[in-house]
Amino acid sequence: MKKNKSVLLSAPYILWMVIFTLIPLCVVLYYALTDVETGAFSVKNMENLVLYLPAFWRSILYSLVSALICLVIGYPVAYYMAHCSPTAQKFLYMLVMLPMCMSFLLRTLAWVGLLQDTGIINNFLDMLGLPRLSLIRTPGAVILGMVYNYLPYMILPLYSIIVKIDHRLIEAAEDLGCNGVQVFARVVLPLSMPGILSGITMVFVPAVSTFYISNKLGSTDIVLIGDIIERQFKQGDNANMGAALSLLLMILVFVCTGIMNRFGGDEEGGVPV
Amino acid sequence: MRKANRIITILIFIFLYAPMAVLILASFNTGKDITQFEGFTFMRYVEVFQDRSLLTLLGNSLIISILSSAIATVFGTFSAVGIQRLGPKMRKTVMGLTNIPMTNPDIVTGISLSLLFVFVGSKMLGQRNSLTFWTLLIAHITFNLPYVILNVMPKLQQMDNSLVEAAMDLGCTPTQSFFKVTLPEIMPGIISGAIMSFTMSLDDFVISYFVTGLDFITLPVEIYNYTKKQLQPKIYAMFTMLFLLIFVLMVVMNLLQLRQEKADRARKGG
Structure with missing residues (x-):
């Protein structure tokens, strides 16, 4: 009797989530399949998706590269953190989290100030008598922006997995004659796999859909899919085309996270918080 | 090394x-x-406090984030208790539903909600201005709820169920046992869920950008408008x-x- 009653507590939530997550996605589908002017059923938007494939590929490429860079530079940090004293761990964790709470718009804008042709880095090079570099409006600047913004999303899940690794396993491997590299490759790395996979997902998803970073740090010909979607809604007034693009982006992200979860064998969906 | x-x-x-x-x-x-x-x-700091509109924007951001995280925390905690009691199959479906806003890129969440509001507002209700304070609040509650659920659920699962049973044996009603036993036990999860959803909501730009109307703007959205011109x-x-x-x-x-x-x-x- 009591059991039945408390089950009912979940009903408003299910209703809320259906209305505000499932139905909106159906509305996106509806817009994607209707014509912008007449409002009649049309597959024109779906056909036009082909035009935007280069931007899709570019977004995927840039965000994959960013995720890999985040992994390579984030892993040593997470590893170092996990082997500090508990107090230091707490403090470092806080320092990694803090940038996530600050406006990413302004932080990205600071990079513009650092990288632009008359920016802080170039002024510094000038002072040293070195030639100026053209840093901004390059693919590298966009990837840098992605790495900078989403690095904490890599470090935190990695740290929370590495810190749980049983130290006796490492000692056992050492006793059995593994050297440092072998211990890392055969014990530590496989055990940190869940953290690696969720870190990659957590960097990839926001990076592939960003529009502000490429807008500020990229050149006009580095257009990412997020830029195009934003323009369709906020400037181009073709919400229907934008809906079709969003739909494709969503499918892409769900396929990618699905693959990641399959690798990780994580049943509950594995978002470490 | x-x-x-x-x-x-x-x-x-x-x-x-x-x-x-x-x-x-x-x-x-x-x-x-x-x-x-x-x-x-130090002039810039004086300017902040002289600028009415800037303080209003910060106030708006605080109103939305405090309201949405408070509602999501209460709503989410009760919902988690309900989800916990569901059968395994149903629970998995509901957790899948919970993961949609977590997995979906913010831009897709923002667009889907804004299309829903515009669709219902202008096509079904015939309003001219369908994006308001209320739609912004609904959007924030929607993306905050999963954070609360995902923080509270593990605590509920870790909890020793015999404690609740003991409380009931000693004469507590189910409601009393919830407030006296379950709630204190899962409190750390509730608090971290509340803090997480508050900060997410305070700093949210992408979703707010798409669902915000003209009459109620939050600080991150206005900062975006500022960054298009020379920033003050x-x-x-x-x-x-x-x-x-x-x-x-x-x-x-x-x-x-x-x-x-x-x-x-x-x-x-x-």
Whole structure:
């Protein structure tokens, strides 16, 4: 009797989530399949998706590269953190989290100030008598922006997995004659796999859909899919085309996270918080 | 090896904090350009407090984030208790539903909600202005709920169910046993869910950008509008103050947690 009653507590939530997550996605589908002017059923938007494939590929490429860079530079940090004293761990964790709470718009804008042709880095090079570099409006600047913004999303899940690794396993491997590299490759790395996979997902998803970073740090010909979607809604007034693009982006992200979860064998969906 | 990791860690922290240092420095600059430090001034901080519209925007952001995280925390906690009691199949479906806003890119969540509001508002209700304070609040509650659920559910699963049974055997009604036994037990999960959804909501730009109307704008959305033109330096002063505030809050939270842990250890030891 009591059991039945408390089950009912979940009903408003299910209703809320259906209305505000499932139905909106159906509305996106509806817009994607209707014509912008007449409002009649049309597959024109779906056909036009082909035009935007280069931007899709570019977004995927840039965000994959960013995720890999985040992994390579984030892993040593997470590893170092996990082997500090508990107090230091707490403090470092806080320092990694803090940038996530600050406006990413302004932080990205600071990079513009650092990288632009008359920016802080170039002024510094000038002072040293070195030639100026053209840093901004390059693919590298966009990837840098992605790495900078989403690095904490890599470090935190990695740290929370590495810190749980049983130290006796490492000692056992050492006793059995593994050297440092072998211990890392055969014990530590496989055990940190869940953290690696969720870190990659957590960097990839926001990076592939960003529009502000490429807008500020990229050149006009580095257009990412997020830029195009934003323009369709906020400037181009073709919400229907934008809906079709969003739909494709969503499918892409769900396929990618699905693959990641399959690798990780994580049943509950594995978002470490 | 450890030495190398230490150096990398230091470099990464410099990388993470350098842009923020640039912004903080810019808040004391007499010049408007972020790249040229012309002279030292506190004027920017005075300007923040003189600017009514800036304070209103900050107020709007606080209203939305406090309201949405409070509603999501209460709603989410009760829902988690209900979800916990569902059968395994149904529970998996509901958790799948919970993961949709977590997995979906923010831009898709924002667009799907804005299309829903516009569709219902203009096509079904015939309103001209379908994006309002209320739609913004609904959007924030929607993306905050999963954070609460995902923080509370593990605590509920870890909880020893015999405690609830004991309370009922001793004469508690189910409601009493929830408030006297379950709630204190899952409190850490509720608090971290509340804090997480509050900060997510306070700093949210992408979803708000798509669902916000003209009559109620939050700070991050207006900052985006500012960044299209020349940014006023008082924004940097505001950034610096928010940075300090969040830093102090985090340090205090950490210290409280450390003290709590010490107390727990002493209690267990004694």
